[in-house]
Amino acid sequence: MDHEQFLNEAIRLATGNVLEGGGPYGAVIVRDGEIIASGVNTVEADHDPSAHAELAAIREAGRVLSSSDMSEVTLYASGEPCPMCLAASYQAKIGKIFYACSKTEAMDVLPVEDKVKNFYSDRDKAGEERDVPFIHMNTARRLEPFEAAAARKRVAGQPADGNAGGVPHAVDEG
């Protein structure tokens, strides 16, 4: 299968999901020319704002690969990934992303509230001025989890879990 065929599979899943009452999004994850995982948008059915097609596919791919490192896979999404799914793809180190319908194209056909429309511009604003106020608290115990992970790494000589290389994320970004 070529890129368009994988995208068509993601689109087929998305349209099928709509017919079953779900959102118009589907995704497949491919390794070595084979689909190893797929997902559809189940936000409404699951009352889960994170239940996007791409995240469902990433979760399934993690189970299939028994790894959170997805540098060997390609993600095909029926629609342009949102900031959450894009960030998850970076977290997963996904090798490449193809998407079919752009955000603008989708909005032309089906105008909906864009809850993340200010996500990127908000990054340049002070935390308190963002759509979702974002407040860094200098609490006394804020470094405890990272110190525990660093101590475990020193003892075991292993990388800290969930964060390759054991380098903490910026504290205010979780």
Ligand SMILES: [Zn+2]
């Ligand atoms: Zn998303």
